[in-house]
Amino acid sequence: MTISAGRLSHPAVRALVTALNSNDEQAFYDALTTGATMSDDGLDRDLRQWCDREIFATRGHLDVQSESDHGLSLVANYRNDTWGEMRTRWRFTVEDGKVSRFETGQA
Template sequence: MPHPDVTDRAVRDLIEAINAGDREAFADALTPDATMSDDGSERDLFPWAEKEIFSANGRIDVVSASDEGRSLVADYRNDTWGSMRTRWRFTVTNGKVSRFDTGQA
């Protein structure tokens, strides 16, 4: 269950997809032209997600949220890097995530 302060449906859908390891739901939560960055570097979203989330059993546990969940601090873990405190910022366009920026907090 996502953090109660994550009330933006698009962000909730994306977090739930990540935590379920559901590639299809992840893609459905994004706009077709969605972009992202990791620690300030632009990344190719779907190859990044495959490596950092899906093939590494990634999981987001929200610690705090503001702006309806579009700004998060979370404990992120995957099999590659272990657990780390991260920040996430989501841009939502027409009910889907069009961009997210993540990195160590």
């Protein structure tokens, strides 16, 4: 069963996932703190380069399957035009109502 982005329990995560699924680059970056960081499969990446390549240039989309840790951890089917669909995990750190870090990787 998929959880729609609008029904995710944590407001900062909800804003980020909604923007990602809408391919709304401005809203996505607005949902992040200045200096936000991320990692993919345990390796820190340049956030803007990674997001441009893995989300915005390739129409990335998250179909959330479950959430835990008060909405800060997700398991989702992630798809984009480069890699197709894969089961992924997402972990978010939130500061002052915005995402300051996210970690993703295959689940």
